[in-house]
Amino acid sequence: MSTTISVSSPADFHVHLRQGDLSELVTPHVRKGGFHLAYVMPNLTPPITTTDQALEYKSKLEKIDPQTEFLMTLYLSPDLTPDEIRKAKNAGIIGVKSYPRGVTTNSDGGIESYEAYYPVFGAMQDVDMVLNLHGEVPSDTSANVHVINAEQTFLPHLRKLHAHFPRLRIVLEHATTRAAVETVKSLGSTVACTITAHHLALTVDDWAGQSWNYCKPVAKFPDDRKALRDVILEGHPRFFLGSDSAPHPSIKKSTSSPDQGCAAGIYTSPILLPLIAHLLDSFGALDRLEAFVSKNGRAFYKKEINTNSSASTAVRLRRGKTPVTGRYSAKGQEVIPFWSGKDLAWEIDN
């Protein structure tokens, strides 16, 4: 049984770094959690819909943590044009994130149907930008669509987009179901899939009545979780980490009133690499750690590290029972990480 493990330049291909004081608190946690690269979601208030906004956001993040590499995205909306796509590409922006309307934090401006965006997707395919899909359809009582089958119901849209734009790189974000895993596996090399750390840990029973485990997409059934674990275990190259680490002020996670439920999102950034090592270890996939948190995602995004460079890009973990820090706070902001107070079996070996 190995007691240390080394991972070259871990990359988190889906993370929320927020704005203002909260951003100052959480952005350094990417590196604290063992990661060198953060693929940054654009669902701010207002959302990041232009190249200029994305570059301004990037420079703020770099000011907070100059060491981390931030890859930027735009929020898919009617504001986005093929011209803006070309401008974004030239400015080094990597992807465009699509949110269905109303399904998660700050998604009120999300899309309702994809056909209207085909010119944008065509431009993205031409310049080789990545389309990141929040793969859920909005709940619809009359059609029996709800939070449990919202992802599965979305999958035909993914198939259709891939059929129309076979060269467009598409990432189905934060997959939670066996159906999603099987669909992505069945599609071509341009379609990949991120998996979060928390969806490797949780099922529906964990968020029933427990707001701290509530996120979108909601964690599904044990059999779905097994499918997520199995696809990592088998080492499938088109599946990789996107933590969807989503900090909310602790008061918004811990309380609800009859009028207002709690915020959706689970915060894993500060413990991310040890947490994933712990989880992969628990289902016998520790030897897939580097593929899952670095190699596969970097290959898909064409962000491979230079293997001839110095050894400083490696992050080392060692076995060792370590309690998760209870809370982080600054400037009136407080966030509490996933598994607060629990023990992890791995820690970063600084």
Added chain:
Amino acid sequence: MSTTISVSSPADFHVHLRQGDLSELVTPHVRKGGFHLAYVMPNLTPPITTTDQALEYKSKLEKIDPQTEFLMTLYLSPDLTPDEIRKAKNAGIIGVKSYPRGVTTNSDGGIESYEAYYPVFGAMQDVDMVLNLHGEVPSDTSANVHVINAEQTFLPHLRKLHAHFPRLRIVLEHATTRAAVETVKSLGSTVACTITAHHLALTVDDWAGQSWNYCKPVAKFPDDRKALRDVILEGHPRFFLGSDSAPHPSIKKSTSSPDQGCAAGIYTSPILLPLIAHLLDSFGALDRLEAFVSKNGRAFYKKEINTNSSASTAVRLRRGKTPVTGRYSAKGQEVIPFWSGKDLAWEIDN
């Protein structure tokens, strides 16, 4: 469109009246909500497992509200013997409630398999007592059993019990799924089913991240809710109200910590009859109101009202937008009802 409606002696065949100060606060709400009869659950701390305990509990409840009729139940546990069943029957106790271990409030002493209780069930069948089933199996990751399929997975146990004890009156409590409705419909006249008010209102989306709408069994999918509504709409005689009104201190409903989720249960007693009128009205079943909240349950439990008695047993509702009172408190106890702050379209016409 009628503006008043009259219901003879409404009966709630599943209600939690708690202990101590909380009981003093909530027990009068049965009558406040328009109900004359309360079928009282035995999951206290410690649970009501003997005739003597049930009679003592009953006298406490009668002291709090001498006007309401309380029908008492025992908690199925290894303490219960055929002798105790005969004693209970002679003392006027009506039913025995079975809780699977660990699935809801105070169910740690619940049963794990039914065969051990066949002698008790045989005695119950002989003396014509009612078996009330919390129809869920405990979650089991290895068997892909979770809060969403826990009821459906239980249904074979109901079929088996009915086959072994065809004359035993059995009530499947607080049904939440189309599968449960169809199973009960397919069984004989000794098997009935209660439906709560809140399960006519909620689906899984309503409790995702909203602790005030969290209860066990959890509300399921829109199609399941439709099955519950449809069986009332069709006027099936073996389906009737059991509110499962379950008060918890408001602090336990509104907050959770990373270690401890919120309490499971929805409190409907103080608004129950207007709420049900509102809901049945919303899906065109207002003409089934009396059958659902009085006639069907009373017929199954052999508690028919004497139709020759005075008109004072009738409760009249009138159309009228009425906000739900926000909270009730006394002696340091505070409870907040379902739909607090919302408007109901019906009110009790005192």
